[in-house]
Amino acid sequence: MNGMHDLGGAHGMGPIAPEPNEPVFHAEWERRMFGLFIASFAGGHFNVDEFRHAIERMDPAHYLESPYYEHWLHSAETLLVEKGVLGREELEDRKARLAKEGS
């Protein structure tokens, strides 16, 4: 249990720097990711403990660097692929297609 996520008491993480008048979401993808989590959670594809455990399995350096909702994205992708709901290639292909359409 003492992975990178177990931060209580760690030194050297710097100042807290609260953001004044912080919006609920900082980007459209965060907004969609939040909704996707609730929807797939409600769909019974994973429970909250599995969800957090998949976050804790992230690469520790990337865990610290990445924005919070990217943790959720990583966890949802990991669990949906592990449970056979989606294929890893399917995700990659769709991403490539959307990138092309968007350019």
Next chain:
Amino acid sequence: MAHDGHNAPLSDTALRVKALESLLVEKGLVDPQALDAIVDTYETKVGPHNGARVVARAWIDPEYKRRLLQDATAAIAELGYSGVQGEDMVVVENTPEVHNMVVCTLCSCYPWPTLGLPPNWYKSAPYRSRAVIDPRGVLREFGVSLPEDAEVRVWDSNAELRYLVLPMRPEGTEGMGEDQLAALVTRDSMIGTGLAKAPSKRAA
């Protein structure tokens, strides 16, 4: 937000989210309208104004406060706030002797029905690491200085239990109504990284 403009290319992360949504919708596993409704609820309806109602009620109604400290989940539900991430609530009361502060060292547990979604700093490594080892230093960073002899209690939330701080009622608020009092209750005062606001002298 720079990457989310209509003409800017999407970031890799934004593309991954889009791909995920597109596939889940295509497979009929997610209803995009339900998704919009969820986002709207947490962006515009649920937030610290809910928790502020709970605190203001506790300040003016000693019987409600007693119920709140005894069985917070039920007392909060009396005001209509319940559901995901608020299933098991504990309310801790600040007094001149004891100051309470809430953290989730492992992740981001937070009482959604009363406070909405947590701010980034609450989920960040600096707050999660330092709240339990240097709470007075953290409070100073938030502009809160406590008397030397006040005890600081830090509560580490988890997936099963969520905490809400009942801040002290500010002086000079005698005779104020519930709405006026609720306006003094800040999000941070219910996390324990702040105090309730003092009433402005001109308040009606």
